Amino acid sequence: MTTAAAKHHLGVRRLLAAADFRRLLASRLAAQCGDGLFQAGLAGAVLFNPERQADPLAVAAGFAVLLLPYSVVGPFAGALLDRWDRRRVLVVANLTRGVFVLLTAAAVGLGLDGVPLYASALLVTGVSRFVGSGLSASLPHVVQPDHLVEANAVAATLGALSAVLGAGVAVGLRGLFGAGDGGSAATTAFALVGSLLAAWLAIRFRPGRLGPDEVVEPSRAVTAVARGLLDGARAVWRTPSVAAALLALLAHRAAFGASLLLTLLLMRNAFTDFGPFKAGLAGLGEVAVAGGAGILVAGLVTDRLVAVLGRRGTVSGALLLAAATQLGLGLPMLLPTTLAASFVLTFAGQVVKLCVDAAVQGDIGDEVRGRVFALYDTLFNVMQVLAVTAAAAVVPPDGRSAGLVVAATVAYLLGLLGYLLLVKRAPLPVGDGRARGSAR
Numbered sequence: 001m002t003t004a005a006a007k008h009h010l011g012v013r014r015l016l017a018a019a020d021f022r023r024l025l026a027s028r029l030a031a032q033c034g035d036g037l038f039q040a041g042l043a044g045a046v047l048f049n050p051e052r053q054a055d056p057l058a059v060a061a062g063f064a065v066l067l068l069p070y071s072v073v074g075p076f077a078g079a080l081l082d083r084w085d086r087r088r089v090l091v092v093a094n095l096t097r098g099v100f101v102l103l104t105a106a107a108v109g110l111g112l113d114g115v116p117l118y119a120s121a122l123l124v125t126g127v128s129r130f131v132g133s134g135l136s137a138s139l140p141h142v143v144q145p146d147h148l149v150e151a152n153a154v155a156a157t158l159g160a161l162s163a164v165l166g167a168g169v170a171v172g173l174r175g176l177f178g179a180g181d182g183g184s185a186a187t188t189a190f191a192l193v194g195s196l197l198a199a200w201l202a203i204r205f206r207p208g209r210l211g212p213d214e215v216v217e218p219s220r221a222v223t224a225v226a227r228g229l230l231d232g233a234r235a236v237w238r239t240p241s242v243a244a245a246l247l248a249l250l251a252h253r254a255a256f257g258a259s260l261l262l263t264l265l266l267m268r269n270a271f272t273d274f275g276p277f278k279a280g281l282a283g284l285g286e287v288a289v290a291g292g293a294g295i296l297v298a299g300l301v302t303d304r305l306v307a308v309l310g311r312r313g314t315v316s317g318a319l320l321l322a323a324a325t326q327l328g329l330g331l332p333m334l335l336p337t338t339l340a341a342s343f344v345l346t347f348a349g350q351v352v353k354l355c356v357d358a359a360v361q362g363d364i365g366d367e368v369r370g371r372v373f374a375l376y377d378t379l380f381n382v383m384q385v386l387a388v389t390a391a392a393a394v395v396p397p398d399g400r401s402a403g404l405v406v407a408a409t410v411a412y413l414l415g416l417l418g419y420l421l422l423v424k425r426a427p428l429p430v431g432d433g434r435a436r437g438s439a440r
Helices: 003-017 019-046 056-081 086-109 115-141 145-177 181-189 192-203 221-237 240-269 280-330 335-363 366-394 402-423
Strands: none
Touching: 003 019, 003 145, 019 086, 019 115, 019 145, 019 181, 019 192, 056 240, 056 366, 086 115, 086 181, 086 192, 115 145, 115 335, 115 366, 145 181, 145 280, 145 335, 221 240, 221 366, 240 280, 240 335, 240 366, 240 402, 280 335, 280 402, 335 366, 366 402
């Protein structure tokens, strides 16, 4: 075993030996498993049913329904996470999400459509983002600064796999209960288990253990919420390492959003089965598996890449890899190359995301960290919705658009350029593998 690999395994073992980290990780896994189950239980009826969402603009509307509520909740989440005991926030948010899960299941069971169903589903996804921000802001309280990259890799990788597991459970439950409104309602209701388990694990922390250590928020909650995004933006601008990393991630989300829409349309309207690979809804499942594999590999290697290349080199390399993948695997627009591109692009994006998480957790003060994560989530989701909407306005129904593939490539390269320009203002970040050796 190499020295780097030995350090990696030792670091992971130390993380898992810490009871508070294990408890916070378990709460995240329970929450994300419930999210995966909930989203898979509704995906066919709400977003990805070909009979309802065949038009590209309708698909874009579906993404907006799923993602924009996260942005609405973000400012509230950030302000409250920096103002109230995060342990209490996590408990209340998980229980609240459980109530909304049951309301959504009831709407499905009653055959409701349109606004009633969307409203209840949006509440679930919005509160889920609140929980996610709380877990991320709490992580530095249970992990040493020089292990944040490893901790993020473990949490993000296992969290993504837990969501996939939840989706698989939903498929099994749907087969058991049936595909009608009653069966879909029963399947969706099972997501309540994840919320309850996450709340139970969070309540086992002692009060104040997850921060914030110091409250600098205004005394009135309304004022705190109003200032949340602005305070987060100021903190990001004052921290060039975070501003640069966030710009890199936004470039990825813009390019990835366009690619995701193309993939969905190609699977529905252009591709046919190719050897062992399937098109249609089965193809979308293959895309999800390829993306999950990319997330898994990123979780295994990101901390090692950072140890060798530094955070700057790792982010730059991931953006270059994504740009090359867009051209090399995206332009052919064949089923096998599309699946391979899904793996590589998801891998590259997850590497960048893990570096962004580590930058926020390591370089942003605890008193404002929740608001920065709220800004992060808001921009993250708004950028993907904007990218999907812009692509939907010009893409042909079958998804064959070489111009959009090239545009996505350019987005990655512009993101790399902006990242390199911004990161010049920053010292080498905490936990950067090169910080100990030089100031390069």
